[in-house]
Amino acid sequence: MARKKKPLLQNITIESIAAEGKALAHIDGTVLFVPQAIPGDVVDVQVTRIRRGYMEGYVTRLVTPSPHRIEPFCCHFGRCGGCKWQALPYPMQLQYKQQQVVDQLVRIGRLDLPEVSPILGSEKTVEYRNKLEYTFSSRRWIFADEESESLSDKELCGVGFHISGMFDKVLDITKCHLQREPTNALRLFVRDYALDHNLSFYDIRAQHGFTRTLIVRTTSTGELMVIVVFGKDAEDSADPDAAGKRSGLLDALSQRFPEINSLYYVINPKGNDTINDLDCILYKGEDAIYEQMEGLRFKIGPKSFYQTNSEQAYRLYSIVREYAREAISQMPEGHKPVIYDLYTGTGTIALFLSSLALKVVGIEYVPEAIEDAKLNAKINSIENSVFFAGDMKEILNAEFILQNGAPDIVVLDPPRAGIHPDVAQVLLEASPNDIIYVSCNPATQARDLAILSKRYRITAVQPIDMFPHTHHLENVVNLTKIKEECR
Ligand SMILES: C[S@@+](CC[C@H](N)C(=O)[O-])C[C@H]1O[C@@H](n2cnc3c(N)ncnc32)[C@H](O)[C@@H]1O
Known part of the structure; x- marks a missing residue:
């Protein structure tokens, strides 16, 4: 049976921006x-989709541009999966992020909120990322004005980012604005070297090829780590000359970019x-680069997690510390808290909070991250910290x-899914004076806060923008235990 064609709606005025960064309009009471x-x-x-209460679709024609529209700064805007909010002035991006926090906490959590502090924007709105991963593809995205039949195999190769929603299509990037140089120079050098030396680019569907991904990591202190990831065609068993080809590329790379501190x-x-x-093999230089925050040094190996916007990470941690200090000021004089x-x-x-505490206790799922945490404690001569690896809902119990x-104080910084209900229950029973909840997803944060608000009231809310030109943000909420007599 032929499917009924969905309608084409004309002259629709976009009213606002909703969760997940989608633009929103109303059509006869239905949200679009x-x-x-x-x-x-x-x-x-x-x-494209009609559900009870809402519809989804895509723009076929921009009839009249918004007076707020600005010229996107990137030539890849519209195709690349990143930086989708470039046409929106940065102050408006911040306004919608702030609104998103308030909407989610009120609508989903039905929470009583104090005044939400104005979102802390990022001073850097470009080159703010300290890590990027580029993908090699033997079948890059072909534009409508290119004749794919006339393109040679080499011309079909590209290195860049996945097209939004398409796992096997990569946009060949000429310049990305997300990371400081030499990020573009590195990517273009490896791309051209691979083309000149007939090193195959990865075929994502067939899963073979020599060059696969390129990871570039930088620190605010100016250090640089490069990780070249090869596919299975670069294994010695696949090609007797694979080692020679790998070292040819890596030697050329380190000669051209002597500023690389660590090449894997x-x-x-x-x-x-x-x-x-996987095994990360150190080819040249140091085994790690180091990020600094106030007097602390953090070791970043090829697999280490570190917040991707270092400057905003510092502001985020400073907010957490400010809330922790405020909580400590309410405790009996001289009391040194235990902080989880x-x-x-x-x-x-x-580690950032350790100087305020009698003891800090860290828990994390990934064992390698916990090894890094212990090492970071050692590098910084911090002796009042203990770290445990495991699933939170298993490990955190009475x-x-x-x-x-x-x-006395618990800091929570879970992944987008938020915390497990068992974890919330243990926290309610453990009954710390304050809970400082950092979240990259205000929707799940709202759900969790609603559970915790049985015994806690929200005393502060501070959104922070870590990711300009995207709809993503971080939100820090301070919860203070409601005194028994007030319940
Ligand atoms: C948003 S990151 C927090 C990063 C850290 N607070 C920082 O600022 O660098 C969330 C962390 O939760 C960890 N995680 C995810 N699920 C977990 C679980 N079930 N139990 C313990 N840790 C988990 C992830 O591995 C990740 O390191």
Whole structure:
């Protein structure tokens, strides 16, 4: 049976921006979501999905541009999966992010909020990332004005980012504005070297090829780590000359870029791109680069997690510390708190707060991250920290708390999914004076806060923008225990 064609809506005025960064309009009381339009635009929209209460679609024509529209700064805007909000002036991006926090906490969590502090914008709105991963592809994205039949195999190769929603299509990037140089120079050099030396680019569908991904990591102190990831065609068993080809590329790279502090390579024969379960082989230079925050040094190895916007990470941690100090000021004089940092990653928040605490306790799922956390404690001569690896809902229980001391303050920084209900329950029973909840997803944060608000009231909310030109943000909420007599 032929499917009924969905309607084409004409002259729709975009009203606002909703969660997940989608533009929003109302059609006879039904909400319409479209990507890549901004408030004030008048657009024609092809509807692709109709559900009870809402519709989704895509813009077929920009009828009248919004008066707020600005010229996107990147030549890849519209195709590349990143930086989708470039047409929106930065102050408006911040305004919609702030609104998103308030909407989610009120609508989903139905929470009583104090005044939400104005979002802390990022001073750097370009070159703010300290890590980028580029993908090699033997079948790059072909534009409508290119004749694909006339392109040679080499001309079909590209290095860059995945097209939004397409795992096997990579946009060949000429310049990315997200990371400081030499990020573009490095990528273009490896690309041209591979083309000149007939090193094959990865075929994502067939899963073979020599050059696969390129990871560039930088620090605010100016250090640089480069990780070249090869596919299974670069294994010695696949090609007797593979080692020579690998070292040819890596030697050329380190000669051209003597500023590389740490050069690694990885052979990834797997179906997915993560290198966390693979050997990273140090080819040249130091085994790690170091990030600095106030007097602290954090070691960053090829697999280490570190917040991707270093400057805003510092502001985020400073807010957490400000809330912790405020909590301590309410405790009896001289009391040194036990602070738990749950979902600690490589222990950065725990170590940042350690000077305020009798003891900091970090828990994290990834064992390698916990090894880094212990190492970071050692490098910084911090002796009042302990770190444990494991699943939060398994590890955090009454016995753990008995052994490690009841927390006075708990910092939570979970992944987008938020915390497990069992974890919320343990926290309610452990009853710390304050909980400082850092989240990259205000929707799940709102859900979790609603559970915790049985015994806690929200005393501060501070959104922070870590990712300009995207809809992503961080939000820090301070919860203070409601006194028994007030319940
Ligand atoms: C948003 S990151 C927090 C990073 C850290 N606070 C920082 O600032 O660098 C969330 C962390 O939670 C960890 N994680 C995810 N699920 C977990 C679980 N079930 N139990 C423990 N840790 C988990 C992830 O591995 C990740 O390191």
